[in-house]
Amino acid sequence: MFEHLLNPRSIAVIGASSDERKIGNVIVKNLIYFGYGGRIYPVNPKNEIIYGHKTYPSLDSIEDEIDISIITLPATMVPDAVESCVKKNVKYVIAIAGGFSETGERGAELERMILDKIRGTNTRVIGPNTVGIYVPRSNVSTALTLPERTALPGDGSIAFISQSGALGLLTMDTIAEFGTGISAFINLGNRIDLSENELIKYFEDDEKTRSIVLYIENFKNGRDFFNVAKETVMKKPIVVLKSGRTSEGARAASLHTGALASNDAVTDGALAQAGIIRAYSETELMDYGKVLAYQKPLYGDRIAIVTTAGGLGVITADYLVSTEKGVGMKLAVISDENKKRIRDTIVPFGSAENPIDLTADGSTEQYSRVLEILNSERNVDGIIVYALFQTAKVDETLIDVLEDNMKGKPMVVGILGSKMGKRMILEAEKRGIPAFPSMERTVKAIKVLYMRGRYLKRRYEDGEQGS
Amino acid sequence: MFEHLLNPRSIAVIGASSDERKIGNVIVKNLIYFGYGGRIYPVNPKNEIIYGHKTYPSLDSIEDEIDISIITLPATMVPDAVESCVKKNVKYVIAIAGGFSETGERGAELERMILDKIRGTNTRVIGPNTVGIYVPRSNVSTALTLPERTALPGDGSIAFISQSGALGLLTMDTIAEFGTGISAFINLGNRIDLSENELIKYFEDDEKTRSIVLYIENFKNGRDFFNVAKETVMKKPIVVLKSGRTSEGARAASLHTGALASNDAVTDGALAQAGIIRAYSETELMDYGKVLAYQKPLYGDRIAIVTTAGGLGVITADYLVSTEKGVGMKLAVISDENKKRIRDTIVPFGSAENPIDLTADGSTEQYSRVLEILNSERNVDGIIVYALFQTAKVDETLIDVLEDNMKGKPMVVGILGSKMGKRMILEAEKRGIPAFPSMERTVKAIKVLYMRGRYLKRRYEDGEQGS
Numbered sequence: 001m002f003e004h005l006l007n008p009r010s011i012a013v014i015g016a017s018s019d020e021r022k023i024g025n026v027i028v029k030n031l032i033y034f035g036y037g038g039r040i041y042p043v044n045p046k047n048e049i050i051y052g053h054k055t056y057p058s059l060d061s062i063e064d065e066i067d068i069s070i071i072t073l074p075a076t077m078v079p080d081a082v083e084s085c086v087k088k089n090v091k092y093v094i095a096i097a098g099g100f101s102e103t104g105e106r107g108a109e110l111e112r113m114i115l116d117k118i119r120g121t122n123t124r125v126i127g128p129n130t131v132g133i134y135v136p137r138s139n140v141s142t143a144l145t146l147p148e149r150t151a152l153p154g155d156g157s158i159a160f161i162s163q164s165g166a167l168g169l170l171t172m173d174t175i176a177e178f179g180t181g182i183s184a185f186i187n188l189g190n191r192i193d194l195s196e197n198e199l200i201k202y203f204e205d206d207e208k209t210r211s212i213v214l215y216i217e218n219f220k221n222g223r224d225f226f227n228v229a230k231e232t233v234m235k236k237p238i239v240v241l242k243s244g245r246t247s248e249g250a251r252a253a254s255l256h257t258g259a260l261a262s263n264d265a266v267t268d269g270a271l272a273q274a275g276i277i278r279a280y281s282e283t284e285l286m287d288y289g290k291v292l293a294y295q296k297p298l299y300g301d302r303i304a305i306v307t308t309a310g311g312l313g314v315i316t317a318d319y320l321v322s323t324e325k326g327v328g329m330k331l332a333v334i335s336d337e338n339k340k341r342i343r344d345t346i347v348p349f350g351s352a353e354n355p356i357d358l359t360a361d362g363s364t365e366q367y368s369r370v371l372e373i374l375n376s377e378r379n380v381d382g383i384i385v386y387a388l389f390q391t392a393k394v395d396e397t398l399i400d401v402l403e404d405n406m407k408g409k410p411m412v413v414g415i416l417g418s419k420m421g422k423r424m425i426l427e428a429e430k431r432g433i434p435a436f437p438s439m440e441r442t443v444k445a446i447k448v449l450y451m452r453g454r455y456l457k458r459r460y461e462d463g464e465q466g467s
Numbered sequence: 468m469f470e471h472l473l474n475p476r477s478i479a480v481i482g483a484s485s486d487e488r489k490i491g492n493v494i495v496k497n498l499i500y501f502g503y504g505g506r507i508y509p510v511n512p513k514n515e516i517i518y519g520h521k522t523y524p525s526l527d528s529i530e531d532e533i534d535i536s537i538i539t540l541p542a543t544m545v546p547d548a549v550e551s552c553v554k555k556n557v558k559y560v561i562a563i564a565g566g567f568s569e570t571g572e573r574g575a576e577l578e579r580m581i582l583d584k585i586r587g588t589n590t591r592v593i594g595p596n597t598v599g600i601y602v603p604r605s606n607v608s609t610a611l612t613l614p615e616r617t618a619l620p621g622d623g624s625i626a627f628i629s630q631s632g633a634l635g636l637l638t639m640d641t642i643a644e645f646g647t648g649i650s651a652f653i654n655l656g657n658r659i660d661l662s663e664n665e666l667i668k669y670f671e672d673d674e675k676t677r678s679i680v681l682y683i684e685n686f687k688n689g690r691d692f693f694n695v696a697k698e699t700v701m702k703k704p705i706v707v708l709k710s711g712r713t714s715e716g717a718r719a720a721s722l723h724t725g726a727l728a729s730n731d732a733v734t735d736g737a738l739a740q741a742g743i744i745r746a747y748s749e750t751e752l753m754d755y756g757k758v759l760a761y762q763k764p765l766y767g768d769r770i771a772i773v774t775t776a777g778g779l780g781v782i783t784a785d786y787l788v789s790t791e792k793g794v795g796m797k798l799a800v801i802s803d804e805n806k807k808r809i810r811d812t813i814v815p816f817g818s819a820e821n822p823i824d825l826t827a828d829g830s831t832e833q834y835s836r837v838l839e840i841l842n843s844e845r846n847v848d849g850i851i852v853y854a855l856f857q858t859a860k861v862d863e864t865l866i867d868v869l870e871d872n873m874k875g876k877p878m879v880v881g882i883l884g885s886k887m888g889k890r891m892i893l894e895a896e897k898r899g900i901p902a903f904p905s906m907e908r909t910v911k912a913i914k915v916l917y918m919r920g921r922y923l924k925r926r927y928e929d930g931e932q933g934s
Contacts (some may be wrong), residue, residue: 010730016692022933026796047711098816099816102816103815103816119836146857146859148886148887149856149857149884149886149887150857150884150886150887151884151885151886162778163778164776164777166775166776166777166778166779166827166855167776167777167778167779167782168519169857170776170779170855170857170883170888171886173857173883173884173885173886173888174883174884174885174888175885176885176886177885177889188670215778217778217781223533228850241782243778243785244780244781244785244795245785245789245792246784246788246789246895248780248784248785248787248788248798249781249784249785250780250782251784251817251820252777252780252820252822253781253819255820255824256777256778256780256781256818256824257777280785280792280793280866280907281782281786281905281906282782282883282905282906283905283906283907284907304476308633308925309631309634309637310631310634310719310722310723310724311598311629311630311631311633311634311682311684311710311723312633312634312637313710313719313723314684314710314716314719314720314723315634315708315710315716315748315749317713317715317716317718317719318710318712318713318715318716318747319747321713321715321716322712322713325712325747326713326747331715337494343554348570349565349566349569349570351722351723353718353722354878355719357722357723360633369707388633388637389616390612390613390616390617390636390637390640399849405580416619416637416638416640416641416749417616417617417637417640417641418618418640418641418642418643418644419616419617419618419640419643420615420616420617421640421641422644437641438641438746438748438749438751439748439749440748440750440751466763
């Protein structure tokens, strides 16, 4: 299921055009730009060559099997195009155009016509009113992005399902900055057929995917969603940014995607019960997806902080323990024995008390030894490390130290700064180390590991088995 | 006062060295690297040439007047060096070394010796235990940064006073990413003489400074601070990141800077009463400083949101109005008349209801007209604009539109994305437009404008005059 959506062997573009201003042109151009290696079939009654690909007058004039058919035609022409896809036994149809139920009853009628066409067939529809999919593993992007304006992330382990296309693209453009990758992006659009529920189920078994994040304005089928998610979270973490949580937001959502308002307290309770982490912004959504993809769950809330800048230790301690402006966890109390070992490792004016301050004289070697000690300390559940590359005695091999420590206790890394800091955060990404560019984001990330651990523990205690 | 600290005509470096591993070498190198245009006098008993500057055996062998003397010697040698500065009538001494009161009684005694030396003289001491100052306007940096590792911001309008040096440098390194500039950075260090209170007073009148931000673990003199700040805020906004607000944080602060714990509820009340905006992270500190420097206060809480991506409108509406996960402001209700004008401006499937959604078909021209309408709408106090440069009909001139609108109602801009988004956020910075790279940061920024407006209004109503 969905294998040929994410790894299509052939893609037809219905409404392909040699006119550069047309959607049907940009789609073909982007397939080539992103390096799609399968077979491309532009479909167009005129006999043309589009970016080196000869056009076909109709789908059935193509002898190949078609995995994905992208319909770039306007809304009123989509039902007929879908019919031709069904006849051709196309596996997935991506219907780009807007102008369906989001615009009123006439558009809703077009959606019903499409559903009639595919009922009882093997053809599945993504959308309509969608930017489609972006799948780094197979170099497929059906989105109408301008490459000189929008960056898309590389291959990674976060599966991203979004009801809104623009929100999805903007969020991906933003995370590309720090090198975070995704396993796949799917924009549900009006979601007349393919929904988040089936996709979650699919990503549960997708080898590349280690966490699933969703932007949702309303659930297609809330009960199913929570049932599916509750099963999936035992294998893979799920993060949801569910908007329309206020009456003002819900009203905006109804104008945006036609989402019906729901009681947010009920949603919130259901999300918690299903073990889904809730995000409140695009930043949290992707940060949480990332830390859960890269790092194991945290089963206790006693955190050690390691820094070479004392001020970061103080601010982080505040944010870690505060329940009002913070995440309400605990600052671990290091045993006297290990405190002594730390004191023997760091400079005399450093602090062996948690937050552990190596000072600006701290070295890569000291980071390494302190992390080793903390990994042996029974009063420590998880570790926040500020890997600060600005001082002379710290060098790039600190990244190797952090990579080694991925085998140890759950650890989240903060890396500040736009020069060497930025470079090393990109390096951390390459190695799957969860690193964040601010203190707040670092602390929130470790909290999320703990939320997941706490939830899994409860489910295990209830006698369930995860993997 | 402090004129020659921020615009020194001459700088002596006591303990200058030709040995590249020595602090006294790096300080001279950085003065040259950052392009300091005044006169540099390395002081060193050996007769050497350091980076083209001949050394002087002692301060009094220099015939010039000295505005700043940087002491790079270890703690025990600092009192004598200060004495030589006093004799030479040096205006400002920056004492870099640690090893003073933060390390115990012997260090505290050294501080008392320094204070004895300067008592009754015109010589002022910054530090000890400080990275000193960074002043873009005069290209002076006394910090031991490695330029290939740390970026420092350009000239700007935010004055940054920090008790911690490393926190200050890391924060500046981070904001350099998006082009935010500062008017000056001063690291107080152990703060035996020069304190935040005098500096706030100075920056109140400094023409380059439009907002003052502070990182503080404890106030040198809390009563003075609140008195000074309460006056200054009538002219310029002040933002404080006061850490040690939890008992865990306070304990860490006492180990870091020797800060005594204070009752945070009392601090919080005093900050509010003095009209000081409180930040809880380095990101908030600089974001708030920036928005307050670039934009006028907001005197009402009814906000209009403009976007080309509906999802951003929904999430932002939630975050704007929610009191739990959000800032508790109001979504403005646009009058029917202006709603009609907006409807006539945007595409049929867009939304003329607030949040106003131009859709991916939105153009620069439409942004411009909608902003014009909102500026004439009496139910709107302030505006959040998502300037999204990813779609084809929006071009770079949208920045000109935003710049024009800086004359209108208080407006805060969100610009997402790492490619054209990133480029345009840098462009916005150059023009003094407050732009932020995420929704949460954008909404928090407009809230801060409202907090300031609300405070000023109350003070005005109490019969006071600002400027």
